[in-house]
Amino acid sequence: MAKYFDVHPENPQQRTISSVADSIRSGALVAYPTDSCYALGCQLGNRDGIGRIRTIRNLDERHHFTLVCRDFAQLGHFARIDNDVFRAIKAATPGGYTFILPATKEVPRQLLHPKKKTVGVRIPDHVVTQALLAALGEPLVSSTLLLPGEEEPLTLGWEIKERLDHVVDAVVDSGDCGTEPTTVVDFSGGEAEIVRRGTGDPGRFA
Incomplete structure (x- = not known):
């Protein structure tokens, strides 16, 4: 059964955030809000967590984790x-x-695109996510919480808790979260290529 963390959206409780970070360090797979939509996240190097994200989302080896x-x-x-x-x-x-972008040697092999040796990276504009990243002290390996066969990501913490209670270890709920994933821009070839249009204005890189 997943732990449920109720976090204030503007003033995240430090004790709660620290508890979430401790869970992640202990190997937990967490559903958490971002400035685009909910995501699944685990610690860098957590092979089990990465495998569970692939299973939950039915992803193949070509999927770019972020x-x-x-x-x-x-x-x-x-x-x-x-x-x-x-x-x-x-x-x-x-x-x-x-x-x-092209990955450095610090990126675990299981996160790399098998042929391109690239990795997805982002910096979110979300108070709770930033607080969690500060407490964790390292990036979160993440993927949009979009379930197989569904057109939109899950956006409500309580619904995520109900539906994924036995496949994730924790749910962080800080209220409403968007339904649109990020805009994905591929710079691995040197020029900007829009791979997916989402919350970020793609015109900036057109």
Whole structure:
């Protein structure tokens, strides 16, 4: 049965956030809110958690997981960014974008695209997510909480608790969450390619 954490959306309770971070460090798979929609997240290197995300979402090996980072210093540890790309990404974050970039050696193999050796990264603009990332001290391995056969992600904490009670370890609920995932921009070829249109304005990279 999943733990349920009720978190204030504007002033997250530090004790609660610390408890969520401790759970993640102990191997928990967590459903948590972001500035786009709910996501499934686990600790970097948690092979079991990553496998469970694949199972819940019915994902194949080509799926790009996302490293949800607190800031640019953290993001730059896991993705290689040249100066032009850096400026473009810097101007658009934090916000509703996921960027596909060449991965550094710090990224575990199971998170890499099998052929391109790329990884998805993002910096969210969400108080609760940022508080959790600060407490954790490292990125969250994440994927949008979109279940197989459904057109929209789950958005309500209590519903996620009911439906995924036996397949996730914790649910973080901070109220309403959006239904639209991030805009995905692939910079791995040097030029911006819009892979998915979502919350972030794709015109910025058109």
